[in-house]
Amino acid sequence: xxxxxxxxxxxxxxxxxxxxxxxxxxxxxxxxxxxxxxxxxxxxxxxxxxxxxxxxxxxxxxxxxxxxxxxxxxxxxxxxxxxxxxxxxxxxxxxxxxxxxxxxxxxxxxxxxxxxxxxxxxxxxxxxxxxxxxxxxxxxxxxxxxxxxxxxxxxxxxxxxxxxxxxxxxxxxxxxxxxxxxxxxxxxxxxxxxxxxxxxxxxxxxxxxxxxxxxxxxxxxxxxxxxxxxxxxxxxxxxxxxxxxxxxxxxxxxxxxxxxxxxxxxxxxxxxxxxxxxxxxxxxxxxxxxxxxxxxxxxxxxxxxxxxxxxxxxxxxxxxxxxxx
Amino acid sequence: xxxxxxxxxxxxxxxxxxxxxxxxxxxxxxxxxxxxxxxxxxxxxxxxxxxxxxxxxxxxxxxxxxxxxxxxxxxxxxxxxxxxxxxxxxxxxxxxxxxxxxxxxxxxxxxxxxxxxxxxxxxxxxxxxxxxxxxxxxxxxxxxxxxxxxxxxxxxxxxxxxxxxxxxxxxxxxxxxxxxxxxxxxxxxxxxxxxxxxxxxxxxxxxxxxxxxxxxxxxxxxxxxxxxxxxxxxxxxxxxxxxxxxxxxxxxxxxxxxxxxxxxxxxxxxxxxxxxxxxxxxxxxxxxxxxxxxxxxxxxxxxxxxxxxxxxxxxxxxxxxxxxxxxxxxxxxxxxxxxxxxxxxxxxxxxxxxxxxxxxxxxxxxxxxxxxxxxxxxxxxxxxxxxxxxxxxxxxxxxxxxxxxxxxxxxxxxxxxxxxxxxxxxxxxxxx
Numbered sequence: 081x082x083x084x085x086x087x088x089x090x091x092x093x094x095x096x097x098x099x100x101x102x103x104x105x106x107x108x109x110x111x112x113x114x115x116x117x118x119x120x121x122x123x124x125x126x127x128x129x130x131x132x133x134x135x136x137x138x139x140x141x142x143x144x145x146x147x148x149x150x151x152x153x154x155x156x157x158x159x160x161x162x163x164x165x166x167x168x169x170x171x172x173x174x175x176x177x178x179x180x181x182x183x184x185x186x187x188x189x190x191x192x193x194x195x196x197x198x199x200x201x202x203x204x205x206x207x208x209x210x211x212x213x214x215x216x217x218x219x220x221x222x223x224x225x226x227x228x229x230x231x232x233x234x235x236x237x238x239x240x241x242x243x244x245x246x247x248x249x250x251x252x253x254x255x256x257x258x259x260x261x262x263x264x265x266x267x268x269x270x271x272x273x274x275x276x277x278x279x280x281x282x283x284x285x286x287x288x289x290x291x292x293x294x295x296x297x298x299x300x301x302x303x304x305x306x307x308x309x310x311x312x313x314x315x316x317x318x319x320x321x322x323x324x325x326x327x328x329x330x331x332x333x334x335x336x337x338x339x340x341x342x343x344x345x346x347x348x349x350x351x352x353x354x355x356x357x358x359x360x361x362x363x364x365x366x367x368x369x370x371x372x373x374x375x376x377x378x379x380x381x382x383x384x385x386x387x388x389x390x391x392x393x394x395x396x397x398x399x400x401x402x403x404x405x
Numbered sequence: 406x407x408x409x410x411x412x413x414x415x416x417x418x419x420x421x422x423x424x425x426x427x428x429x430x431x432x433x434x435x436x437x438x439x440x441x442x443x444x445x446x447x448x449x450x451x452x453x454x455x456x457x458x459x460x461x462x463x464x465x466x467x468x469x470x471x472x473x474x475x476x477x478x479x480x481x482x483x484x485x486x487x488x489x490x491x492x493x494x495x496x497x498x499x500x501x502x503x504x505x506x507x508x509x510x511x512x513x514x515x516x517x518x519x520x521x522x523x524x525x526x527x528x529x530x531x532x533x534x535x536x537x538x539x540x541x542x543x544x545x546x547x548x549x550x551x552x553x554x555x556x557x558x559x560x561x562x563x564x565x566x567x568x569x570x571x572x573x574x575x576x577x578x579x580x581x582x583x584x585x586x587x588x589x590x591x592x593x594x595x596x597x598x599x600x601x602x603x604x605x606x607x608x609x610x611x612x613x614x615x616x617x618x619x620x621x622x623x624x625x626x627x628x629x630x631x632x633x634x635x636x637x638x639x640x641x642x643x644x645x646x647x648x649x650x651x652x653x654x655x656x657x658x659x660x661x662x663x664x665x666x667x668x669x670x671x672x673x674x675x676x677x678x679x680x681x682x683x684x685x686x687x688x689x690x691x692x693x694x695x696x697x698x699x700x701x702x703x704x705x706x707x708x709x710x711x712x713x714x715x716x717x718x719x720x721x722x723x724x725x726x727x728x729x730x731x732x733x734x735x736x737x738x739x740x741x742x743x744x745x746x747x748x749x750x751x752x753x754x755x756x757x758x759x760x761x762x763x764x765x766x767x768x769x770x771x772x773x774x775x776x777x778x779x780x781x782x783x784x785x786x787x788x789x790x791x792x793x794x795x796x797x798x799x800x801x802x803x804x805x806x807x808x809x810x811x812x813x814x815x816x817x818x819x820x821x822x823x824x825x826x827x828x829x830x831x832x833x834x835x836x837x
Contacts, residue, residue, distance in 0.1 A: 287582060288581050288582045304585075326548060327541075327548020327550075328578070330549070330582070331542075331553070334554070335552075335553050338553065338554060338557075
């Protein structure tokens with residue numbers, strides 16, 4: 081059922097609360113009530129995004145800068161769409177071809193950028209802590225869109241939105257995060273957010289891809305996939321980076337697929353209503369079978385992309401709500 | 406499988422079974438390749454019909470030996486030794502199961518190679534042969550091998566054989582990864598730079614003979630690193646051939662800490678010492694090199710008190726063309742499948758260690774480490790048994806050696822303990 085724009089504005093007015101912090105650097109910036117508020121707000125944006133007219137003027141006059149030091153298609157376009165649908169002026173800066181490539185330091189870039197007076201700065205960088213460093217040097221709100229192996233908090237938020245919409249709740253669900261946890265910022269943000277919302281989080285993967293102390297993160301650690309996903313409501317697969325496949329962390333892709341790739345046989349031990357997620361891009365036939373990835377009765381992978389725009393709209397709108405005019 | 410359908414009764418035997426700690430008179434019934442009954446004492450088994458009775462004449466009936474470290478030349482160096490010739494030597498030596506090292510050509514570093522060895526062994530149908538898989542691809546110490554797939558295919562443990570994994574990060578990852586499969590990793594404690602070019606243990610003897618020596622400390626240095634990584638990763642770990650007193654101290658500390666650590670020793674280092682290289686006989690050119698008498702005695706003690714878990718033959722065939730060379734140019738290694746048992750009996754006699762305790766290191770302990778059903782005389786266990794005349798003396802002559810390579814350091818030495826019969830899965834595969 082299509083909502084009238086006036087209804088949308090009413091809903092937003094009741095659900096939009098200022099973001100609890102000036103920046104969104106990690107999942108720990110949110111307490112459970114903040115998470116619930118953001119998810120409630122995002123639900124409105126999901127409905128809006130399914131309409132022909134998707135544009136609002138909540139961020140009219142605001143400038144959003146996407147600063148991606150690492151290549152990304154889906155996250156960058158997701159933030160770009162989110163900004164545009166909220167009415168912000170959105171600029172993408174491709175840092176690979178910019179002055180950074182000519183040797184400018186991250187802080188110099190920040191200072192230069194600051195002079196252009198953006199309101200919202202979305203940053204992705206290959207170094208853990210890069211977003212936090214930038215946030216100390218600029219006058220605008222910084223959103224971490226992935227910093228090294230540290231965090232990717234909007235991904236965790238969109239994952240939670242997908243889970244909540246699929247199950248109606250998050251607390252009490254058993255969620256198995258499988259694969260290369262060691263190098264995954266998605267996993268780190270998800271562990272924090274899911275734990276905060278009362279889910280039972282399991283980490284599953286070979287010992288070379290799970291941090292040695294991960295059992296202290298409030299999670300259960302499994303090195304056997306069948307044991308790890310037994311009875312799980314959600315199986316969240318992680319991407320295995322190509323450079324880790326050839327003998328350094330795992331012996332080969334075929335061995336990885338045999339023991340840690342998600343196929344029907346392994347999935348059969350999960351809960352009956354199991355849903356499968358993946359932050360993308362997928363290595364089909366390595367960490368996940370196409371058969372599962374494309375099965376819409378099981379896979380939430382397409383939903384995750386859709387939820388991404390809505391969740392980021394919720395984050396941008398509430399960050400802007402605490403900005404000075 | 407023709408003979409295994411016959412039921413056999415071994416009566417009037419001295420049973421020696423470390424797993425049940427029994428050394429005394431008894432009988433064993435074998436039906437369809439499996440031990441159907443074990444009777445302690447002199448009672449004659451009854452209730453079995455159509456059974457062939459074998460009077461053991463009070464000779465020793467014990468579990469067939471399990472040798473965890475054997476090298477053949479197959480595939481890649483068949484002139485040295487084939488799986489068939491090694492199986493014949495094993496059967497004659499009372500070894501009913503052995504594990505081949507992965508450093509063949511090509512290296513056993515993927516499941517198809519594991520399958521190849523297992524299929525060849527099935528075709529030969531003599532003793533059980535199991536492969537150890539490579540810990541790193543091509544045994545090069547750089548990239549982890551397919552430990553999970555090889556374990557699934559039947560590799561019993563993982564090792565780079567004589568090649569130590571020098572890069573600590575890689576060994577640490579291998580240990581950590583293997584731990585996810587509860588796989589056993591074996592590693593040679595050999596510091597590569599100290600050992601480079603060495604053919605003997607440094608000391609008065611090597612110096613007088615003009616041979617390049619390596620300090621016995623090379624072993625301890627590598628072991629300390631390895632054991633620290635084991636502590637970090639919690640892996641199941643076998644110190645592949647401890648041979649020095651200092652190495653044994655490191656081992657003892659690690660075991661006291663409760664690490665999941667085991668150690669093997671080669672029979673050669675329990676029997677010989679550096680004096681044996683005195684006339685430059687290349688059959689005593691070994692890797693690790695023979696040690697001082699004090700080290701040998703420490704190893705014998707460690708075997709007696711259980712610090713050393715497993716004894717291996719470290720069967721390493723080297724044909725004449727590789728051995729008929731000056732000592733420092735000769736290939737290292739000695740064969741040992743046929744002499745492992747008499748050499749162990751010799752240790753028992755010379756050192757007053759109960760035979761049952763010595764045999765534990767070639768039966769019960771390796772079986773437990775490798776997860777084999779064999780290695781014990783118990784109802785339901787596979788009938789891998791040997792009948793041995795423990796007292797019979799004999800001298801090993803070159804023509805008695807069944808291996809294709811004849812490099813035995815025991816040649817022409819007087820040994821004691823003759824294998825009369827070897828049974829594998831109830832089949833008689835050797836008969837004196």
